[in-house]
Structures are given as structure tokens and as C-alpha cells.
Amino acid sequence: MKLPKPRFKGELSLEEAIKNRRTTRFFQKRPLKLDHFSQLLWAGYGITEGFRRTVPSAGALYPMDLYVAVGRDSVEWIEEGVYHYVAEEHFIQLVTGMDVRMELSQAALFQSWIADAPICFIITAEYRRITIKYGDRGIRYAIVEAGHMAQNIFLQAEALSLGAGIVGAFHDEKIMNIASLPVNNYPLLLMPVGYKL
Numbered sequence: 213m214k215l216p217k218p219r220f221k222g223e224l225s226l227e228e229a230i231k232n233r234r235t236t237r238f239f240q241k242r243p244l245k246l247d248h249f250s251q252l253l254w255a256g257y258g259i260t261e262g263f264r265r266t267v268p269s270a271g272a273l274y275p276m277d278l279y280v281a282v283g284r285d286s287v288e289w290i291e292e293g294v295y296h297y298v299a300e301e302h303f304i305q306l307v308t309g310m311d312v313r314m315e316l317s318q319a320a321l322f323q324s325w326i327a328d329a330p331i332c333f334i335i336t337a338e339y340r341r342i343t344i345k346y347g348d349r350g351i352r353y354a355i356v357e358a359g360h361m362a363q364n365i366f367l368q369a370e371a372l373s374l375g376a377g378i379v380g381a382f383h384d385e386k387i388m389n390i391a392s393l394p395v396n397n398y399p400l401l402l403m404p405v406g407y408k409l
Contacts, residue, residue, distance in 0.1 A: 213290070215250035215304065216246060216247045216250045217250075218250060218302070222371045222372075224371040226367070229367045230367065233366050233367060233370045236376055236408050237325040238328070239330065239408065240407040240408070240409055242330070242407045243286050243330060244286065244405075245287075245288055246288040249290065251372060252333075252372070253278065253297045253302075253304070254299075254302065255365060255367070256278050256333065256335075256361050256364055256365045256368075257274075257277075257278040257297060257299055266364055269353075269357050270342060270345075270350065270353035270356075270357070271342070271345050271346070275338050275339060275340075275341035275350070275353075276335065276337055276338075276357055277297075277335075278335060278336075278361065279294055279296050279307065280331050281331065281333075281334065281391065282294075282331050283330055283331070284311050287331060291306075291309065293306050293308055294308045294334075294391045295307060307393075308391070308392045313329070313332055316390055318386075319386035320379050320382035320383075320387075321382065326402060329404030329405055330406040332402055332404045333401075333403040333404075334387065334401075335358050335361050335362065335399070335401040336397040336398055337354040337355070337358065337397070337398050337400055338394075338396050338398075339351050339354055358401055362401055362403060366403075374407060374408070377403060377405075378403050379401065379403070380402075382399070382402060384398060384399055
């Protein structure tokens with residue numbers, strides 16, 4: 213599904229977003245607007261110019277992928293399921309048509325707030341895309357890149373009057389199976405997002 217074009221100017225200053233950003237663990241049962249959903253994906257790993265992305269990447273190799281688990285009636289015009297963000301075309305591709313938020317929360321040591329959020333981003337790395345140039349050091353670079361993606365999502369959520377959380381405690385293989393991730397896409401972070409309670 214093609215997404216609305218991202219906006220490049222918002223109402224909240226960067227400084228205000230940085231100052232106000234907090235981890236959110238309580239969310240309203242309210243669907244996200246489609247343009248907000250689109251904006252979050254672009255901020256997380258979208259294209260800014262040419263092939264350049266919204267985050268720095270060692271050697272501009274971009275070893276990351278961004279997936280999002282969407283609950284039933286959680287985003288305008290989007291069906292429940294897990295989607296892969298295709299930045300080059302700014303669209304989402306369905307991976308599996310099931311609401312997996314509860315399973316994600318269970319695989320994340322039963323952190324129920326993951327299931328309470330309308331959506332949950334899954335930031336993954338395909339290490340071979342970067343280790344081919346940097347060897348094992350590339351793994352560290354990918355982890356740093358995941359942090360850049362997460363901060364962008366945090367700040368964009370704040371700018372849209374949304375809340376975001378972040379989770380690193382989970383069973384990797386369970387997350388990969390639940391979200392039907394490709395074999396070499398290793399999950400690094402989960403980020404539930406929604407309207408703050």
C-alpha cells in the first residue's frame with residue numbers, strides 16, 4: 213500500500229520534542245491517523261534525498277529493516293497485520309495478516325503495554341549487508357543505526373502528540389517467528405506507539 217507523502221515541516225520545534233520526549237507505557241484505545249502512521253515510518257527509515265535515509269549509516273550500506281505490527285482498527289485504512297516498510301517507494305508490504313501484538317508482548321517477557329499500543333515497530337538488522345565491508349565491526353555499526361532509528365521515531369511521535377516506548381528485552385527467535393521475519397533479519401528493538409493515556 214502506497215502511503216501519504218511525508219511532511220518536512222511540523223508544528224513542534226526539534227528542541228521542544230527533545231525536551232518533552234519520554235517513554236510511554238500507557239496508550240489510548242484510539243486509532244492512528246494514516247498520515248501520522250506514514251510520517252512515523254518515514255522518520256524511522258525513510259528516504260530524504262536520492263538513496264540517503266533519515267538516519268546515518270556506516271558506508272551508507274543501510275543494513276536495517278523496519279517492520280510494524282498493526283492491531284485491528286488501529287490505523288485508519290490499514291488492516292491488522294505485520295508490514296514491511298519499503299522506503300524506496302514509501303509503501304508498506306503485508307508480511308502476515310494477523311494481529312500479533314499480544315504474542316509480541318508475551319515474547320517480550322510479558323510486557324503487556326506492547327499489546328496495548330495500536331502499533332509496534334520492529335527494528336531489525338541484516339548484518340551481512342554491513343559485515344561484507346566492515347567485518348564483525350559492522351555488527352556494532354548496525355546496533356548504533358538501530359539507536360538512530362529509535363530516536364527518530366521517539367521524536368517524530370512527540371512532534372505528532374503521540375507517545376512511544378522502547379523494548380530490548382525479548383526472545384529473538386520468538387519475535388522472528390511471530391512477525392514472520394526473513395531468516396537473516398534479527399530484531400534489535402520493539403517500539404510501541406500510540407496516543408498517550
